[in-house]
Amino acid sequence: MYALATYGRDVILKVVLVVLVLIAWACITDxxxxxxILISLAVFLLAFTLYFFRDPERTVPSxxxxxPNVIVxxxxxxxxxxxxxxxxxxxxxxxxxxxxxxxxxxxxxNRIPMTGTVRYFRYVKGEYLVAFHEKSxxxxxxxxIGIENGGVKILFKQIAGFIARRIVCPIxxxxxxxxxxxxxxxxxxxxxxxxxxxxxxxxxxxxxxVRGGETIIGVVRS
Numbered sequence: 001m002y003a004l005a006t007y008g009r010d011v012i013l014k015v016v017l018v019v020l021v022l023i024a025w026a027c028i029t030d031x032x033x034x035x036x037i038l039i040s041l042a043v044f045l046l047a048f049t050l051y052f053f054r055d056p057e058r059t060v061p062s063x064x065x066x067x068p069n070v071i072v073x074x075x076x077x078x079x080x081x082x083x084x085x086x087x088x089x090x091x092x093x094x095x096x097x098x099x100x101x102x103x104x105x106x107x108x109x110n111r112i113p114m115t116g117t118v119r120y121f122r123y124v125k126g127e128y129l130v131a132f133h134e135k136s137x138x139x140x141x142x143x144x145i146g147i148e149n150g151g152v153k154i155l156f157k158q159i160a161g162f163i164a165r166r167i168v169c170p171i172x173x174x175x176x177x178x179x180x181x182x183x184x185x186x187x188x189x190x191x192x193x194x195x196x197x198x199x200x201x202x203x204x205x206x207x208x209x210v211r212g213g214e215t216i217i218g219v220v221r222s
Contacts, residue, residue, distance in 0.1 A: 004055060070216055073192075074110050076211050082202060084097075098193065108188075145157070166186075
């Protein structure tokens with residue numbers, strides 16, 4: 001059985017209260033059809049919420065655990081973009097961007113993609129384009145986290161989508177972080193981007209399904 005993400009406790013509590021109201025309403029109504037509708041809605045809301053906020057354990061591949069330049073995906077989902085672009089906050093130049101779209105059915109707990117120290121943290125208010133839109137990385141609400149370990153550094157982003165309206169990220173500059181550890185979540189549909197320096201080896205392809213903390217998505221070549 002999966003544990004539930006601590007980041008979702010507030011939402012889970014609200015949903016449980018709504019479910020209790022629906023069940024109480026169903027108990028006092030005389031219309032059987034209405035009673036069935038209310039109970040069905042209550043069951044669906046509770047089941048979906050518990051499923052969405054599941055938080056399974058993950059095992060970092062040994063290759064990544066012993067090499068700081070091997071990068072794992074920060075989230076579960078589908079690789080929707082691999083492009084060459086530019087980033088001016090942390091890298092100040094050209095980068096390779098790998099984007100992973102998380103549907104509402106994916107695990108949404110995010111994980112640190114490499115061991116190191118947080119050297120850059122930025123929260124950006126923005127729009128709520130659908131998360132797989134090519135411009136969502138630049139225009140949507142997001143957090144940007146730059147991690148460095150010796151000569152190796154990467155930047156990853158938590159990006160809010162059309163449905164997602166809250167990003168949780170209990171990280172700040174100066175924090176020491178370890179690959180695979182939990183680092184927040186984006187509630188109800190989202191996207192994560194990982195930005196690599198030029199010359200890095202990308203080990204995933206478009207359309208590939210990846211798992212946060214477990215799938216190696218690239219290797220930084222110094």
